[in-house]
Amino acid sequence: MTAVRLREARIGYGDVAVVEGVDLTVADGEAVAVLGSNGSGKTTLARGLLGLATVLGGEVEVLGAPVGRLRRPPPAQRGRIGYVPQRHTVSGAVPATVREVVGVGRLARLGPFGRLRPADRSAVQDAVAAVGLADRLGDPVASLSGGQQRRVLVARALAAEPELLVMDEPTAGVDAASQDALAAVLADVSATGTTLLVVTHETAALAGVLTRAVVVDHGRIAYDGPLAGAGSTDDGHHHPEGTGLPPARGYRQDQPRVTTDGGR
Ligand SMILES: Nc1ncnc2c1ncn2[C@@H]1O[C@H](COP(=O)(O)OP(=O)(O)O)[C@@H](O)[C@H]1O
Numbered sequence: 001m002t003a004v005r006l007r008e009a010r011i012g013y014g015d016v017a018v019v020e021g022v023d024l025t026v027a028d029g030e031a032v033a034v035l036g037s038n039g040s041g042k043t044t045l046a047r048g049l050l051g052l053a054t055v056l057g058g059e060v061e062v063l064g065a066p067v068g069r070l071r072r073p074p075p076a077q078r079g080r081i082g083y084v085p086q087r088h089t090v091s092g093a094v095p096a097t098v099r100e101v102v103g104v105g106r107l108a109r110l111g112p113f114g115r116l117r118p119a120d121r122s123a124v125q126d127a128v129a130a131v132g133l134a135d136r137l138g139d140p141v142a143s144l145s146g147g148q149q150r151r152v153l154v155a156r157a158l159a160a161e162p163e164l165l166v167m168d169e170p171t172a173g174v175d176a177a178s179q180d181a182l183a184a185v186l187a188d189v190s191a192t193g194t195t196l197l198v199v200t201h202e203t204a205a206l207a208g209v210l211t212r213a214v215v216v217d218h219g220r221i222a223y224d225g226p227l228a229g230a231g232s233t234d235d236g237h238h239h240p241e242g243t244g245l246p247p248a249r250g251y252r253q254d255q256p257r258v259t260t261d262g263g264r
C-alpha cells in the first residue's frame with residue numbers, strides 16, 4: 001500500500017496556496033525527513049495530510065483515502081494516523097496527568113463509546129516508557145518542562161500505534177539526550193513497519209532512522225532523495241523562526257508568535 005500520495009497538490013489556507021505542484025509518494029514503512037528553511041511550507045504540507053490545511057487542488061491521498069477541500073480523513077482513519085504538531089505543548093491550564101493525556105491518543109483507536117481496556121493501558125504505559133517518562137505517569141503534565149511535554153505529545157501519538165506517524169519538529173526545544181532517546185524510539189517504531197514523516201532541522205540526530213529526504217523550498221519540492229544527499233540543514237543550533245536565537249524553553253500554544261498551528 002501507499003501511505004501518502006500527492007499529485008500536483010496545492011495546499012494552503014483560505015484560497016491562498018502555500019505549497020503547490022507537489023508530487024510525492026511515500027510507500028508503507030518508509031521513513032522520510034521533510035527539510036527546508038522556515039516559512040518554506042513544511043508545516044502546511046504536513047497539515048494538509050491531516051486535513052488541517054486546505055487542499056486547493058490536485059490529489060492528496062493518505063492511507064488510501066482522499067483528503068479533499070471539504071474533507072478531513074474519514075473517521076476510520078482516526079487512530080491510523082499519529083500527529084505531533086509543531087510548537088505545541090500541553091496547556092498548563094489542563095489539570096491532566098501524563099497517563100490521561102497519553103490515554104487520549106489511545107481513545108482515537110476505540111471509537112465513540114470505547115473504554116480503555118488493560119491492553120490499552122499497557123500501550124499507554126509502553127508509550128510513556130518509550131519517551132523516558134515512565135516515572136512521571138501519574139504527574140500533572142503542567143509540572144513537566146517544555147521538552148518533557150513535547151515528549152508526552154510524542155507518546156500520545158505512539159500510543160495509538162499509528163500506521164503513519166507525522167511529526168512536526170518533534171525535537172525542537174528538546175535537549176540532546178532527549179533527541180537521542182527519540183531517535184531510538186523512532187527506530188523501534190519504524191522497525192515495526194510504521195511509516196514516518198518527520199519535519200525536522202536536526203537531521204544529525206535522526207540520520208540513522210530517516211533514510212529519505214524531501215526538501216521544501218518556497219512551497220515546492222526542491223529535492224527528493226537519500227537523506228545523505230540533501231545537504232545538511234543541521235548546523236548544530238535550532239533557530240526557531242529564523243531568529244538566530246537558541247530555542248525557547250517550554251513552547252506554549254498561547255505564544256503570540258504562533259500562527260501556523262492555531263487551528264488545532
Ligand atoms: N494559518 C495560516 N494562514 C495563512 N498563512 C499561513 C498559515 N500558516 C502558515 N502560513 C504561511 O505559509 C507559509 C509557510 O508556513 P509553514 O508551512 O508554517 O512553513 P514551515 O513549516 O516550513 O516553516 C508562511 O509564509 C506562512 O506565513
Ligand SMILES: [Mg+2]
Nearest residue numbers: 042043044086
Ligand atoms: Mg513549520
